[in-house]
Amino acid sequence: MKKDTSKNNSGETSWGSVAGWYDELLEESDDSFQAKVILPNLLRVLNVKAGMNIIDIACGQGYFSRALENAGAQVTGVDISSELIKKAQERSPKNISFCVAEADKLSFSKDASYDAAIIILAIQNIKNFAGALAESARVLKPKGKLVIVLNHPAFRIPQNSSWDWDVKKGRQYRRIDSYLKEYQIEIDMTPGEKDPSKKKKTLSFHRPLQSYFKFLNKAGFAVSGLEELISHKKSQKGPRSIEEDRIRKEIPMFLMLEAKKL
Numbered sequence: 001m002k003k004d005t006s007k008n009n010s011g012e013t014s015w016g017s018v019a020g021w022y023d024e025l026l027e028e029s030d031d032s033f034q035a036k037v038i039l040p041n042l043l044r045v046l047n048v049k050a051g052m053n054i055i056d057i058a059c060g061q062g063y064f065s066r067a068l069e070n071a072g073a074q075v076t077g078v079d080i081s082s083e084l085i086k087k088a089q090e091r092s093p094k095n096i097s098f099c100v101a102e103a104d105k106l107s108f109s110k111d112a113s114y115d116a117a118i119i120i121l122a123i124q125n126i127k128n129f130a131g132a133l134a135e136s137a138r139v140l141k142p143k144g145k146l147v148i149v150l151n152h153p154a155f156r157i158p159q160n161s162s163w164d165w166d167v168k169k170g171r172q173y174r175r176i177d178s179y180l181k182e183y184q185i186e187i188d189m190t191p192g193e194k195d196p197s198k199k200k201k202t203l204s205f206h207r208p209l210q211s212y213f214k215f216l217n218k219a220g221f222a223v224s225g226l227e228e229l230i231s232h233k234k235s236q237k238g239p240r241s242i243e244e245d246r247i248r249k250e251i252p253m254f255l256m257l258e259a260k261k262l
Contacts (some may be wrong), residue, residue, distance in 0.1 A: 056118050
């Protein structure tokens with residue numbers, strides 16, 4: 001089994017250590033953000049045509065790869081985690097090609113091979129995101145489309161943003177304690193685990209919007225679309241439920257960027 005190599009002194013960016021949990025999360029629930037929010041919008045923006053050649057970068061266990069293949073695309077999925085790629089191969093039809101590779105080193109692919117590329121809920125876990133954008137541009141055909149979906153960097157900032165309640169106004173609001181500063185932080189992927197030796201962590205990288213626009217441009221892309229996606233969840237009945245549902249529609253959870261190769 002190939003060892004995941006995207007590591008630094010603070011940990012690793014691969015989700016391979018929780019491959020089983022992540023696989024179950026996506027496959028056993030039809031009420032996930034991936035199913036209810038991201039996938040419908042992704043299919044709409046990509047406008048998949050029969051025979052369209054798409055690369056799913058940081059594909060995980062192949063959830064979006066299978067959806068794109070079902071829509072008529074020819075799909076290649078790539079992820080740094082050999083454990084997740086194994087899950088993807090087990091769950092997917094044989095005509096989807098999966099391989100283990102880092103997002104900034106797509107050496108298996110020739111230049112200008114794909115009509116579109118996607119990076120879904122992964123760019124914030126890629127240390128060399130500038131390299132990943134450059135590789136995406138390299139493997140895309142001229143005028144090829146790149147779609148990125150990430151936790152909204154202006155509102156979902158690890159350990160520097162949170163929900164709070166204004167008692168006087170009876171309003172819920174999003175508190176932002178930091179935004180422009182770029183940093184990396186360890187995220188606990190096993191919050192319910194009490195045994196420190198069994199804890200699994202991954203690295204997340206916060207970057208402001210200007211960084212994504214800057215490096216997309218540097219890689220040879222022009223941003224052609226920006227959409228902010230809200231949660232589909234609803235609060236259980238209670239004294240704050242109406243306000244919670246209102247603000248959930250006002251503060252987006254995800255950011256979707258569409259860029260075209262120049």
